Amino acid sequence: MKLYTSPIGPSPRSAKILFSLKDIMPEIIEVDILRAENRQTEFLSINPAGQLPFVVTEEGITIAELSAIAEYLDEIKPDPSLSGLTATDRAVTRMRMRQCDFLIFAPMVLGYRHGEGRRFFDGRIILHDEVSAPAKLIAQEGLAWLDPLLEKQDYICGDMLTYVDVIFxxxxxxxxxQGQSIDPSLKNIAGLMARLDTHDVLGKGA
Structure with a gap:
C-alpha cells in the first residue's frame, strides 16, 4: 500500500497517526504541495480530486478522504478498531464525522483559506474577501454545539477513541x-484536547 502525503497540514498528520495507531507501515510518497505538485497532470491521473493524503491499495485503487482511509484500514486490520466494534458504534462514528465535517471542519478550512492562508491559495482556488470571517463564526458555533455532547464521555463518539477524535x-x-483558537468557555472540548495531548500516539504526532 502506498500513502501519498505531505509534511504540511492537519490532514497528512491525521493520516500518519491513523497508520501508527493501526501499526500499518505503508510506502510513503511525499508530494510537494508548495510547488503545486498535487495539481499537476501526473498526480491528477492518480487522484483526480487533487487533495492529500490518499492511499493506493495493492490492487491499484485510490482511496482519499480521511474517514474512508480509516475505515479501509479497519477492514484490512480490524484490531484495534478506529470505527467502532458494533454496527451501532460505527453508525455513531459516521454520524459524528459527518456532523464535525459540516459544522466545524469545513468552515474552519474556508476561514483559513480565505483568510490567513490566502497567500498560499491565491491562484489555486477562487477566493473571496467576505468568506473568512463568517466561516470562522460558523465553526465556533459548531464547536459550541458539540461541547455539551461531550459532557459525560471521554471521546467524541463515546468511551472509545475513533478516527473522528484523530481528525478533530x-x-x-x-x-x-492560525487565528481560530478554541473558546476557553468550551470546557468539554478543552478537556478532550488535553486528554488527546497526553495520548501515546496523538500527543507525539505519530
Missing part, C-alpha cells in the same frame, strides 16, 4: 495557531 485533534491543533 489534528484539525483544531492546526487552526489554533
Amino acid at each position: 485533534y489534528t484539525t483544531l491543533a492546526f487552526f489554533d495557531k
